[in-house]
Amino acid sequence: MSPSAILAMEARPESELPRDKGWQFEPKWDGFRCLAIRDGDAVELLGRSGKSLARYFPDMVASLRALKPKRFMLDGELAIPVGKVLSFDALQLRLHPAASRVNRLAAETPSILIVFDLLQTPRGTDLAARPLSERRTALEAFFAALNDAPSLRLSPATEKRAEAERWLKRAGGGELDGVIAKRLDDPYRPGERAMVKIKCLRTADCVVGGFRYAANSRQVGSLLLGLFNDQGKLDHVGFTSGISDEQRPALTRKVEALKGGRGFTGDAPGGPSRWSTERSAKWEPLKLELVAEVRYDHVTGDRFRHGTRFVRWRPDKRPDQCTLEQLQQEARPSHLFVPQKGRIVRTRVAL
Template sequence: MEARQVETLPDGKGWQYEPKWDGFRCLARREGDEIELLGRSGKSLSRYFPEMIAALGRMKHEHFVLDGELVIPVGSSLSFEALQMRLHPAASRIKRLAEETPSLLIAFDLLEDAKGRDLHAEPLAGRRAALERFFAALGEIEELRLSPKTTRVADARKWLSRAGSGTLDGVVAKRLDEPYKAGERAMLKIKNLRSADCVVGGFRYATATKGAKKEVGSLLLGLYDEAGLLDHVGFTSALGGLDRAALTAKLEKLKGGGFTGDAPGGPSRWSTARTAQWVPVKPKLVVEVQYDHVTGHRFRHGTSFLRWRPDKAPRDCSFDQLVQEARPSRVMRLLKRA
């Protein structure tokens, strides 16, 4: 079951609110000795998280299907970068990382219980009660956590205020009286949208048909660090109604310079040769963008173009304008209380 994004938290009776954790969505399935972790795409994540497979194998329950989020705590927050590093073909590296940065599974739904009973058709209120009974019978399993939930919108607003800079990705709202609707966007997700002024440090061309003139596809964004270096922090391809031909001409006149600190990387398992190609430009243009999440000093997702800022000096675009998550240790304590 997936979620569609809305702007505000729904209020009123009949809603359950949960933190939206910054991790990999995952179904954990066990049937006797057969254990598997399935990602959102339906592909297996099992080989990348051997420590979680081992933990699920130690559980007294020999049958279940849990819906939850795979996360990796680093210090007092959660690290999405540590999760990405697991998606590597070398078994030796995965083994080392599993020992150095072990994962947790934060469970928020139970689709099949320990007796093999299918719970998809049960309302959320019933599934949550079954999930809590499942955890109560488990004993202490350090690698498995029960996600907090509330029916108080005031609590959900507090969680939302902490979202966007690691650990929490927002808040999810679910109807207490609805069954589990696999494959449907039957949940609501709410994020904490903010804006930042960034320097354009480069751009990528959009894919063009043969014979057509190349035009800008995305702007590469930068912020100045404490040493005065321009670091790459993300991109925006949501350029709205901008005249792309005129923008392309302007950018091409500014070729050169670019990022002086962290720069966009080369091809990886998440990029193609085309997306790795970019054109550096002199740091002259400032743009205000809207973002929802910062992790590892970068925008986690693509940003939305809001407006040009000709009134702002590029050197004034620094990291201190990004909202860092307040008291991340308090967010992590949610899991310990759950």
């Protein structure tokens, strides 16, 4: 398989774990998808888009170059452990144009590669056309032959649906992003959505602290969500934007009637980031009267990782009852963490 032509195999979302036989379940780790390729002294890290991540993770490049095998192609997840959880924020900090800053971060918070597939062996054998069951056996043999690889972890796998259900219940708070299901008899399918991903969806009651107008419009585009912190200040925690054209006029009237309030009194929207634009920094503060129940899939640093889905209004709940504790309870470390160095684990996740 040509490294320049390969794209990572993708996953399609489903609402529940498959119930029929013939599946392998794996944790869906909270990191950057990565194809790690070595050919002699040449090492490449390819992201999901096919673009190189090597310049942002010089520590991982050095670690892979130091391994005894001189040739291999691994599929895995780049991650950065901070304490007992994986930090997505630490990963994002690596995507910086200054090499000096990247090198400093690499020394301060080294990355690991959690590996779940082997596509080319140290002998140069292409395994992509082989079934997953054979590739997993080869992957475990690859790890068993490593003498010392502190930056590599073998991702656990199980064929037991009950075990995968336990992983899923603990997902969404700092290490796992859900569960991946793969057919045991499937080959590797570059760029295809041939896997299944399942996430654990939860709900939270949030204060609507502000809103943004849609682009080139005077109708609401997104609602800005907040939760009260321990100091009684309203922190911005995310947004919800799944608003239909039919709902938009009435929602616009609803929120415009509350314009002029204090809005967020703690962490506010529109702070500087590499994704900020002039438009994204503009928002309208509201009087704190609206409480919305929203559905979400992942929490990172007391914020919703992705946009949320609006469920319903909660006129029965006071805004001051909407606290960060809703998210912090789920972001606390559990016993489900990063797999041990070089350990072959099939049904348990261990630190």
